[in-house]
Amino acid sequence: MSKDPVHPLALFATDSLLSQEDRTIQATVRRFVTERIRPHLGEWYESGQLPARELAKELGTLGVLGMHLEGYGCAGTSATAYGLACLELEAGDSGIRSLVSVQGSLAMFAIHHWGSEEQKQEWLPRMATGEAIGCFGLTEPDFGSNPGGMITRAERDGGDWVLTGNKLWITNGSVADVAVVWAQTDDRIRGFVVPTDTPGFSAPAIKKKMSLRASVTSELVLDGVRLPASAMLPGAAGLSGPLSCLNEARFGIVFGAVGAARDCLETAISYAGQREIFDRPLAAYQATQLKLADMTLELGKAMLLAIQLGRLKDEHRLAPEQVSLGKLNNVREALAIARECRTILGAAGITLEYPLMRHANNLESVLTYEGTSEVHQLIIGQAVTGEAAFR
Numbered sequence: 001m002s003k004d005p006v007h008p009l010a011l012f013a014t015d016s017l018l019s020q021e022d023r024t025i026q027a028t029v030r031r032f033v034t035e036r037i038r039p040h041l042g043e044w045y046e047s048g049q050l051p052a053r054e055l056a057k058e059l060g061t062l063g064v065l066g067m068h069l070e071g072y073g074c075a076g077t078s079a080t081a082y083g084l085a086c087l088e089l090e091a092g093d094s095g096i097r098s099l100v101s102v103q104g105s106l107a108m109f110a111i112h113h114w115g116s117e118e119q120k121q122e123w124l125p126r127m128a129t130g131e132a133i134g135c136f137g138l139t140e141p142d143f144g145s146n147p148g149g150m151i152t153r154a155e156r157d158g159g160d161w162v163l164t165g166n167k168l169w170i171t172n173g174s175v176a177d178v179a180v181v182w183a184q185t186d187d188r189i190r191g192f193v194v195p196t197d198t199p200g201f202s203a204p205a206i207k208k209k210m211s212l213r214a215s216v217t218s219e220l221v222l223d224g225v226r227l228p229a230s231a232m233l234p235g236a237a238g239l240s241g242p243l244s245c246l247n248e249a250r251f252g253i254v255f256g257a258v259g260a261a262r263d264c265l266e267t268a269i270s271y272a273g274q275r276e277i278f279d280r281p282l283a284a285y286q287a288t289q290l291k292l293a294d295m296t297l298e299l300g301k302a303m304l305l306a307i308q309l310g311r312l313k314d315e316h317r318l319a320p321e322q323v324s325l326g327k328l329n330n331v332r333e334a335l336a337i338a339r340e341c342r343t344i345l346g347a348a349g350i351t352l353e354y355p356l357m358r359h360a361n362n363l364e365s366v367l368t369y370e371g372t373s374e375v376h377q378l379i380i381g382q383a384v385t386g387e388a389a390f391r
């Protein structure tokens, strides 16, 4: 006897754990993604071109840029609401969530948390509306997982700073108006707010990506970039400055990965219900149901973990190693779900008609950026043993 299907997340009743306000924000972002983003994703992904400037303004109007920050034109929502927005954006595409993460959690957060009042007034209101786009330059060609080894330097020259070095794999780089760049100085690692029209700054785009194609990824070249003394972020000294920003972006990914996984599972369930194989719907076979049941479990567990971390963050007691639990688990499981769902669609699963291969390819980057899986395993390993095993 057939029964009405239940949505995988409804089985966990996760909505009942969210406030009405957070759910309203989630529904608003979901509608935006459905109407404005989803119809274009295949084309943006295939061409590797994202209308980032136009989109940033629309995302600013939607209110998601720096939405969990207070003041300076930011909405000041709960952290959970920010996570739910990331979930809906990444249900569209990880690249769109990345645009928002890098703008709000990395570039804006760095200025908001570590910047001078003058830096905040100059950049945050324009970044919240999407009129100005930001990027965050931490990774270098030889220093990704180990950013503390960076060789980009900022030297004092009279009252000025002069920056020299290269950053690699920088999201939004070529379309940014402002780059938050981290560099070695005589007094530890420091952050600098660099207007991208400063002479000596360039940001060539990285091409031929097989992942995150609906996202701008660039190199940053700093060839004697001269900045006034006021360009340094006064609050940040040492590696804890940039790492504190990563906590914010990683938190968004904890939720975002659930969005990509949900989109894959919804697609596979719908397809399996319609696809007739050996005269019966694919959904009616045990082999299919075993896959769907296991993925439903992992999706629900990932969502529960995200909500728990959201609660902790809203209570200001979320520790970095707890963010690592979520980033590691949810991205790893989302990638496994995307690949398994692709098998359910057979050949159709490899096309851009369906989102599965696109999500799976994107999640390869998400698994690597913001701390690779191995880095997060080591952070958790350190938390439970007290021993650092990075070196």
Ligand code: TGC
Residues within 6 Å of the ligand: 097, 098, 099, 101, 102, 136, 138, 139, 144, 145, 146, 147, 148, 171, 238, 239, 240, 241, 243, 244, 246, 247, 249, 320, 369, 370, 371, 372, 375, 379, 390
């Ligand atoms: P370690 O000696 O452990 O720490 C150095 C200083 O930093 C403090 N700290 C943190 N502070 C805030 N938040 C955290 N999560 C922190 N982790 C450590 C620490 O207390 C210490 O402070 P102090 O005052 O004693 O100096 O540092 P380490 O060199 O051993 O490295 C540790 C490790 C490997 C965990 C860290 O380097 C790391 O997380 N590596 C991964 C790098 C990474 O994730 N890069 C991401 C770049 S941005 C990006 O990918 C954007 S993708 C686009 C998108 O987001 O959508």
Ligand code: FAD
Residues within 6 Å of the ligand: 102, 136, 137, 138, 139, 141, 142, 143, 144, 145, 146, 168, 169, 170, 171, 172, 212, 217, 365, 368, 369, 370, 371, 372, 373, 374, 375, 378, 389, 390, 391
């Ligand atoms: P590596 O650090 O060279 O790692 C290679 C392998 O070694 C990995 O498997 C890693 O887990 C493993 N490994 C590393 N350390 C250890 C260890 N101690 N023990 C065992 N194994 C280890 N960076 C930015 O600063 N800003 C951005 O906006 C940004 N956007 C990005 C966008 C995309 C699409 C991508 C792909 C990357 C982006 N990054 C960005 C860079 C990203 O953060 C780095 O790629 C990431 O930190 C890993 O560095 P890596 O690629 O140099 O790998």
